[in-house]
Amino acid sequence: MKQTIADALSQQGYDSLTQVQEAVTDPELGHSDLLVSAQTGSGKTVGFGLAIAETILGAADRFDNAAAPLALIIAPTRELALQVKRELGWLYAKAGAQLASCVGGMDMRDERRTLARGAHIVVATPGRLRDHIMRGSIDMNALRAIVLDEADEMLDLGFQDDLEFILASAPESRRTLMFSATVPRGIANLAGKYQTDAVRISTAAETRQHADIEYRALSVAARDTENAIINVLRYYEAPNALVFANTRAMVNRLTTRLSNRGFSVVALSGELSQAERTHALQAMRDGRARICVATDVAARGIDLPSLDLVVHAELPNSHETLLHRSGRTGRAGRKGVSALIVPPAARKKCERLLRFAKLTAEWGEAPSADEVRARDGDRMLADPVWQDAVAPSDAATALVARFSAEQIATAYVALYESRHSAPEELSAPGPAGKPEPRAPFGPSVWFSVSGGKKAGVETRRLLPILCKAGGITKDDIGAIRIQYNESYVEIRSASADSFAATLGPNMTVEGDAKVTRLDKAPDLGGSSRPGGKSSDRKPYGGKPSGHKPKPHRGAAPVEPTPTPTPAPAPAPTPAPAPAKPAAKTDSTPIDWNDAPTPRVKKPKPTAKAKGAAKPASPPRDPKAKDTSQPYRPHGKPLAGKRKSRTAEPGKAPPVGKANSKKNKARAAAAKARGGDKPPKRRAPKS
Known part of the structure; x- marks a missing residue:
């Protein structure tokens, strides 16, 4: 191990290396490619920093002037990339390393300027690094080592194409190290494609549960x-x-x-x-x-x-x-x-x-x-303040002189609890994989609340109002039925008296809604709207209940199937329907149960014989006034008298505005032909 690296480890308080760090720094590995799997938090960042030290430093203990990058570290996220940069920063600080980062969310122009100044180690995310390679911002020719940190996560995030592009752009003589918590099939395939005789390192801690x-x-x-x-x-x-x-x-x-x-x-x-x-x-x-x-x-x-x-x-x-x-x-x-x-x-x-x-x-x-x-309570008693020496204090002396020890202790506990959020009351979990059955509600008392659907009352708004005003919880409330002008609430019998007492003598809740205790359950079988029971409502379509549609005019009457049930009471004879108007083609009344009368079609006019002469139009009176109007745009009056567009003898036919080259050429050609001669047709091209 390089002396500068050893000094950095000692300064950080490293007495010994972790298992994965010892495995990757084994001298027998030399400069071979590595595929390492180790648990998260086992020191992999310092591990691959130590593993590539010999590769990028060579025989020296310090780096030369920064130029093209010597090592490239690729991480899946921005936070991990910046964390890796911090770890390698103190590890290579005494070796004089210059580090640069290329991550998404940062200004790309600043990164390009940093790369142009030179860096020994570049830490990057896959997407941003590929952008720099395609723009030519980073020189990959001097790379000696590439490290893929959390390689499995990069594949899960969809960075496989970016990784393959980056590895394909790097020199073939570089050293490739892959570090991952797990080695799925995708990582194994990537290693087989871009690594050469990689050494597989699996720490013993990977096969058992993390002890910490x-x-x-x-x-x-x-x-x-x-x-x-x-x-x-x-x-x-x-x-x-x-x-x-x-x-x-x-x-x-x-x-x-x-x-x-x-x-x-x-x-x-x-x-x-x-x-x-x-x-x-x-x-x-x-x-x-x-x-x-x-x-x-x-x-x-x-x-x-x-x-x-x-x-x-x-x-x-x-x-x-x-x-x-x-x-x-x-x-x-x-x-x-x-x-x-x-x-x-x-x-x-x-x-x-x-x-x-x-x-x-x-x-x-x-x-x-x-x-x-x-x-x-255990944390409060374990606080070191109880073990400290008691220092004289005017405030403490005043408290002892004014209050008893029980009052002081009670106040301290109350103040301690006020600094923490109150815990929640939890119900017992139900059986696995099944919905939790609700316990039977038991005896209950019904209350009516003024206001219903007409006033915009909703269950989700009424429930918290009742709980707050009556000092009860949602478990004390059973059914809530919102009617048109009134609402009904079912409350557990054990909580009914306290609910009524908390509401006070006026028995009102938010919005001055009147609450009344009922002697029995309300009759909720009727309609929620005024106008009687739900049985009095008409079904969809507005037709009375029991209506049977009339058969088609051409269909035979269908006899009802006899059933063993007793016949209903005879219905009153309906009034005869008004007679329908007779058809115009026949004065005989229509029998609606008979087959429909065929529609009388109007005879079509006979076809005109082929070659027949067209009837001549009446001769025109030459003295009659011409009432035809020339074409003009909609809404615009005719400006002046319409001019004939017929060419006069010896003159070219009038054309449109002569301000275009095309119209001028067309007028010149017509003048050359004599004006009254039609242009010759060109023979079609073969």
Whole structure:
């Protein structure tokens, strides 16, 4: 190992190398290509930095003046690329290395100027690097090593074409190293195509579960998933926590919910700009935010020093993603917890993910409200302030003189709890794969509320109003029936008296709506609109119930099929229908049950004999006044008298405006022909 590299490791506090770092720095490997698979957080970044040191430095301990890049590091995301640049920056600082980054979201002109000044190592994302290669901004001829970090993730993100273009543009004599948490078939095919006699390195830690990560699968009710996330965050109170969701919409939803509950939270998703993502991560590192809600792609490459908790709000779609998510914690020897929120419908999916990832999780229920409060008490008593020496204070002396010890202790506990969000009450999870059956509601009392559909009352608005005004929860409310002018609410008998007492003597809720306690359940069998029961309504089309359509005029009457049911009461004889008007062609009344009368067609006029002379038009009176009008555009009066366009003898026929070359040439040709002679026709081309 180069002395400058060893000094940098000692300065960072490295007493020994990790397993993957020792494996890639084995002297027997020489300058061969490597295909390395190791767990996330096992020190791969420093590992490939050490692996390429001999290749790019050669026999020297320091770099010469920066020119064309000697090493190229490719990472799937911007955050990971910038993290790799920071790690290699301190590793090669004493060797005088110049590093440059080429990532999406940054100004490409600044990157081109940096590359033009020269760099020894370039860290880039695939898409931006391909743009620089196609524009000629980067010189690939001097490359000695190419490293693909998180190669499996780059293939999952659709960067295979970009990677093949980059590898094909690099010199064939370069050294190619691929680092990945897993080695799927796509990575193996890529390695076989662009690596030469690659050495496969698989650390022993890959075959067993990460010892520094505790996996917990928490069964929760389907309606309590977000409440369970709040309780998990409150139970552990980690300095930094990462909550994973599958979509941007879910990220925004969880961020809003946690922010409303008093958590210091930031969001990280693909819709944010690079500056916004950088500010969010900086807030996590500075301690201004404790919780980050992110998607899988946005969180790839996040390295927070105190990330002790990872919460899977939604289960990932593959076991590789589960390993990458959980690998954000348990890094550099720190312990971490990876908690999976598992509703009943996702139980089998969670078991399948854990089995494919070769992980063993501890199954249980999400922390209850009582468990969170008990954990708060333990943390309060474990605070180092109880062990500090008591220093005299005027404020403390005044409190002791004024209040008793119980009052001071009670006030301290209340103030301590006020600084934390209250935990949520969770219901018991239902059986796996089945919807949770609702418990029987039991005895109930009905109340009427003035106002119904006519006043715009809706169930989703009425429910929170009743809960807030009556001091009850949604579990105390059964059915809600919105009628036209009035609404009815079913409340559990055990809560009915307290509900009425909380409303007060006026028995009103928001908007001065009057609430009345009923002696019995309301009759809800009628129509919700005024006008009687629902049986009085006319069916669709406005026809009375029981209406039978008349048969077609030409169809034979159909006899009803006799049934064993008793015959209904005879219906009143309907009034005779008015007689229909007779047809114009016949005075006989029409029998509507008979076949329809054929339509009488008008005879067609006889065809004119071929060659027959056309009837001559009447002779025109020469003294008659000509009433024909010349053509003029619509809405414009005729300007002057219409001129004849017939050519006079010896003159060319009049043409349009003579301001074009074509009209002038046509007038000259007509004048040359004599004016009254038609132009000769050209013979058609053969």
